[in-house]
Amino acid sequence: MKRNDQAPRRFYIVLQVLQGFVLGLLLLLAFILFLSATSDISLFRYQQF
Amino acid sequence: MSDEHCPFTWSDAFARGLFSTGRISLVTCLTCFVLGCLLTWRLIAPDASIFADGTPGRWAESPRDFQAFATASAIGLANRSEGPPRIVIAGTSLILAAFGSPERTQEVLQRDTGHPVEVAVLAAGANTLLHSFALLDMSFKTSGGIAILGINELTLGVSPHDQDVMIERSPLGFSSMPARALARTALGSRQRIEAFGPFDALRFYAARLRSYARNVRSGRQFEAQTKFPFEREPEGPLPDLSAKAWSTRTIEDDADFMATTETALAELDAIITHFESRSDVALVLMLDPLNLATLKDRRTLEALQQARERLEQLARRRGIRLSDALRNAPIKPAQFIDYGHIASETARNQLRHALSAEIAPLLGDQPE
Numbered sequence: 551m552k553r554n555d556q557a558p559r560r561f562y563i564v565l566q567v568l569q570g571f572v573l574g575l576l577l578l579l580a581f582i583l584f585l586s587a588t589s590d591i592s593l594f595r596y597q598q599f
Numbered sequence: 600m601s602d603e604h605c606p607f608t609w610s611d612a613f614a615r616g617l618f619s620t621g622r623i624s625l626v627t628c629l630t631c632f633v634l635g636c637l638l639t640w641r642l643i644a645p646d647a648s649i650f651a652d653g654t655p656g657r658w659a660e661s662p663r664d665f666q667a668f669a670t671a672s673a674i675g676l677a678n679r680s681e682g683p684p685r686i687v688i689a690g691t692s693l694i695l696a697a698f699g700s701p702e703r704t705q706e707v708l709q710r711d712t713g714h715p716v717e718v719a720v721l722a723a724g725a726n727t728l729l730h731s732f733a734l735l736d737m738s739f740k741t742s743g744g745i746a747i748l749g750i751n752e753l754t755l756g757v758s759p760h761d762q763d764v765m766i767e768r769s770p771l772g773f774s775s776m777p778a779r780a781l782a783r784t785a786l787g788s789r790q791r792i793e794a795f796g797p798f799d800a801l802r803f804y805a806a807r808l809r810s811y812a813r814n815v816r817s818g819r820q821f822e823a824q825t826k827f828p829f830e831r832e833p834e835g836p837l838p839d840l841s842a843k844a845w846s847t848r849t850i851e852d853d854a855d856f857m858a859t860t861e862t863a864l865a866e867l868d869a870i871i872t873h874f875e876s877r878s879d880v881a882l883v884l885m886l887d888p889l890n891l892a893t894l895k896d897r898r899t900l901e902a903l904q905q906a907r908e909r910l911e912q913l914a915r916r917r918g919i920r921l922s923d924a925l926r927n928a929p930i931k932p933a934q935f936i937d938y939g940h941i942a943s944e945t946a947r948n949q950l951r952h953a954l955s956a957e958i959a960p961l962l963g964d965q966p967e
Contacts (some may be wrong), residue, residue, distance in 0.1 A: 558612035563623060565616025570624035574631025581632070582639065582797065 643774055643800045650674040650772065655821075657814035658772070658807050662824035665695060665723035669734055670772035670803065672701075672719050677740035683715035686958065687738040688722065689731035690749025693887040695722040696940040697749075697925060698954075699825040699947045707948065711955030714962045720825075722749065725769040727762045728863060729785070732870050733771055733778035733795050743879025745961055747954075748870070749925075751887040751939065752906035755863040756856040759786045766794045772803040777873055785866045827942050860906045864913050871917045881961050884910075884919060886926040888950065890935035924953040 653675020655667040698704045698720050705718035721734040735746045763786060778795040792798045874882040914921035928950055934943035
């Protein structure tokens with residue numbers, strides 16, 4: 551009975567870790583895009599020769 | 600929000616697990632972000648790169664993964680400002696086959712010129728002019744020297760579409776602002792990750808993750824093998840060259856060839872402008888060796904001649920040295936395996952001596 555109580559909780563923890571992982575990657579992507587738009591490692595701006 | 604004490608049902612767990620943000624999620628998110636930042640920085644920033652020692656470590660897929668060896672070598676040079684004058688030779692597989700081992704080339708150059716020099720050969724099969732530009736720019740990031748750009752009339756005629764494909768297939772392991780800008784100007788807007796940008800550099804590592812894991816598991820680390828496999832096995836059968844589809848090249852459409860040559864010349868022009876701003880870098884354009892015996896088609900020869908004239912005009916106009924030392928070296932057709940790849944150490948030595956004679960004046964008269 552006790553083991554059954556724990557199963558949804560473990561499922562919740564797994565989902566939270568997954569959520570954190572996805573949010574972390576999105577945050578990283580946003581950070582790189584921000585840096586690239588504002589600094590020397592630009593992805594989108596470029597100098598004309 | 601309290602995670603710990605409330606009794607969960609499956610639907611609670613699903614809804615809260617996905618749609619609410621608890622401590623577990625926040626901690627995971629921050630850990631991923633920090634680790635991701637560190638990893639990205641370590642991979643794509645030349646100053647912090649894992650290739651700072653000039654070798655690709657376990658990232659090389661094979662002894663002939665020249666994109667990895669060239670990347671590592673360029674980053675290694677960028678991280679060192681001391682040492683003897685550096686001579687960096689960039690180009691396609693023709694240059695790679697022509698000079699072979701950089702160590703051996705360095706030995707010959709040092710002996711012939713009487714100068715201590717450091718030689719790097721940053722060439723690979725799928726290199727475009729833009730690859731060579733990015734590699735040269737990275738090599739001279741902190742110190743000057745002689746930049747030798749191997750070119751030939753055939754590869755000048757590679758269309759922008761084919762250049763796109765080559766860039767797509769062979770990313771370098773670092774981002775390069777000047778190469779990115781030139782790619783944008785020369786090849787136009789692209790509907791994918793921008794060439795020579797940080798994400799493009801990450802593709803280099805992503806493509807090698809499996810072989811990296813294999814190399815870590817087996818403790819294997821490849822050394823560059825510049826000789827062709829059949830050269831290393833004198834007992835082995837020689838390849839049947841007549842069966843090779845790439846044993847010669849023909850130009851089918853002259854107008855198209857000349858149009859793409861003009862695009863390449865515009866790229867070259869921009870590369871010359873870039874290095875003009877570096878008073879400590881001497882740029883030399885060097886014609887790759889070609890096996891003219893395989894290029895018999897009259898139209899092809901005429902198109903090549905036209906391209907050569909346009910190249911000479913550009914060099915004259917920009918006051919840049921266009922060397923034909925390799926092209927004019929007395930290499931026998933039997934020492935080539937096709938239209939331009941050399942497979943003979945004797946021929947390579949001839950080319951190394953030809954290179955020495957070409958660059959000796961640039962190193963000064965007095966041996967150090």
